[in-house]
Amino acid sequence: MTPDVKVEPSSVAMDEIWTVERVKALGVMTNVETAAQILGIGRTVAYRLAKDGEFPVQVLRIGHSYRVPVLRLLELLGAEEG
Secondary structure (H helix, E strand, O other), X not given: OOOOOOOOOOOOOHHHOOOHHHHHOOOOEEEHHHHHHHHOOOHHHHHHHHHOOXXXXXXXXXXXXXXXXXXXXXXXXXXXXX
16 A cells, blocks of 8 residues: 555444445445445545555456455455355
8 A cells, every 4th residue: 555545444324334234235346435435445545546456355447437346345354155
């Protein structure tokens, strides 16, 4: 990670807590903003990390969009299916 990037937990309301079941319900892919919220990373920092190839999980560049495989999020959270 670059030294000038500060990663802090985002302020998520209690009804916005991401459970494993809720993450699994996202399907195969999600966007960087959702992945960042799940990981407690702010939007601006998340896009900077994705652009620099330093996001905590795999990020795919598809056209002008970034997509995050949900399986990679689940693996990071220790909740992947066997």
